[in-house]
Amino acid sequence: MALLDWHGERSPVPGFFDREPAEGEIDVKAVRAYRLGRVRAQMAERGIAACILTDAVNIRYATDTRNMQIFTSRNAPSRYLIVTADKTILYEFTGCMHLADGYETISEVRPAIIASFVAAGEAIAEREKRWAAATAADLRDLVGKGAVIGVERINAGAAAALAAEGFTLVDAQAPVERARAIKSPEEVKCVVASLRATERGVAKLREAIRPGITENQLWSHLFGSVIAEGGDYCETRLLNSGPRTNPWFQETGQRVIGAGELICLDTDVVGCYGYYSDFSRTFFSGPGKPSAKQRDLYKTAYEQVHHNMAILQPGLTFEEYSEKAWSLPKIYEANRYYLSAHGCGMTGEYPYLYHRMDFADAGYEGVVEPGMTLCVEAYIGEEGGKEGVKLEQQVLITETGQELLSRFPFEEALLA
Incomplete structure (x- = not known):
């Protein structure tokens, strides 16, 4: 089960986002002052x-x-x-x-x-x-x-x-959510530290995959690693296998993972420095090779995530994003993930970006801004289908575009 582009350990590759910030590299007092200042500024703007x-x-x-x-x-x-x-x-x-x-x-x-x-x-x-x-x-x-x-x-x-x-x-939701939405450069370092630690936990989980292990046993590899790395907790228990991958939102349980099955994971980790590490991956339990159907589901989800990542730019309105977002094939509409993308900081947060078909009923006005960290979502599974695929990437909106923050690789065998 080969991996694509894995730099989960402390990588020699140059560039900040390939590694966890070193001890003492983050100015925690500056992070605190920035966040409290953001709350107070939003309160003043609203006369609170x-x-x-x-x-x-x-x-x-x-x-x-x-x-x-x-x-x-x-x-x-x-x-x-x-x-x-x-x-x-x-x-x-x-x-x-x-x-x-x-x-x-x-x-x-x-x-x-x-x-x-x-x-x-x-x-x-x-x-x-x-x-x-x-x-x-x-x-x-x-x-x-x-x-x-x-x-x-x-x-x-x-x-x-x-x-x-x-x-x-x-x-109080409005001032606090709007405050949290824009990250300082020091905050982004905290986000990256949380992601790198979580990615090491997911690597341990992936290494433990085998037919015969229960979902709970597999998920515990991530949870244990999160705590050992200094994280707080996993906000959800979204790991499921085989027929429990479709529809989505089935929490991990005592089901024994079988041979030749898909395994879906959404990290939802409140990790280092209290920052959310939120990416999703789908794995194959082995042995042998994934089926043509499993690969098709995976490649479709992969296409959705990367299309929607590519259109994210500062200044884009939420409605414009929905209009430009990937068109979900009809057969996947019923079981679609409820969001196309969402804000991410210390947990999931403002804003929510909706699918085109849902914008009229659920969407609202807003603008994608530099300093936002967003999670781009994809769930692909037919109504009544045997399995589904969950993928998700976490990105930072910059002054000129976006920077990929989550670096855990995708599965080569499922993209073949």
């Missing part, structure tokens, strides 16, 4: 005096602090951040206030009031009112009465109680 962030990924984006990301996002508000034009106050989970020590992005750490049902039980309404009253008092001190406050995901009762305190509440 303060944002209350509860999404763990967004808290990390704004401050670089992290703590039990999945748990605290689910049990919100249990760890939250208030961002104003000149202060950042982190309300940290019980017993965890020490975790933010040494972060120049944090003005102050205070204990959180945990307003979730599991923490308050049937007294949740009273707890939400207490949370709202305390938060409102802090907001008045910080930005004054009746200010416009951006709010992320919190309980309905907590939001209603905070609104009753006299503030105008707006959604």
Whole structure:
């Protein structure tokens, strides 16, 4: 099973994007300052005096602090951040206030009031009112009465109680997503470091492929490597084999991989420095050679990805992209991937770029901008078909075009 153009190890080939940045090469403080500045600039543009962030990924984006990301996002508000034009106050989970020590992005750490049902039980309404009253008092001190406050995901009762305190509440998604969309050069180094580490994990996964191994056993090679490389977690479990490759979005399970089957993987790794490493590959389990049908599916997906990568340019509107994007053959429309491309930073993010056929209903206005990192998607599988193929590449939009970031190779045997 030959590979194409693999530079997954620390390559002697010149050029930054062929290797992981060396230790100390990334100015982490510059990354933090840039990101917090982006959030504040977007808030000012929208007249938002303060944002209350509860999404763990967004808290990390704004401050670089992290703590039990999945748990605290689910049990919100249990760890939250208030961002104003000149202060950042982190309300940290019980017993965890020490975790933010040494972060120049944090003005102050205070204990959180945990307003979730599991923490308050049937007294949740009273707890939400207490949370709202305390938060409102802090907001008045910080930005004054009746200010416009951006709010992320919190309980309905907590939001209603905070609104009753006299503030105008707006959604914080817009300023934070628009902030995250444009990466600094130092951020791109973080992205590349995450990708190179994930690519080494995928190489270990690929080496472990054989008939008789379960999907879970195979996927564990990637997950274990991600953790060992200093990554955070895999956001999804999208690895499947044989008939489970069609339709897409079937999570890895205990199925035993058979001979002569396709194996699809979408990495979805929250990796080094908290940055998303998001590319997809399809492999062949062996022994022998892939069938003509398997090769046709693979080559079709390959064509889709590379056509759509080629049209990405700064200044292209989202609608123009949809019009120029690869035309999906009719037989693959029913099982198509729901996006043509999407933003990628610390997780999947703004913007979403849709297929031509979906733009009228789902698309929106916007422009491809330098500094965006985008993932170009392809899933090819017929409705009722035996197997499917998932491929995806991650690119950086530059001032003049785009630069390929994901470097894991494609399968020579499936392109033959």
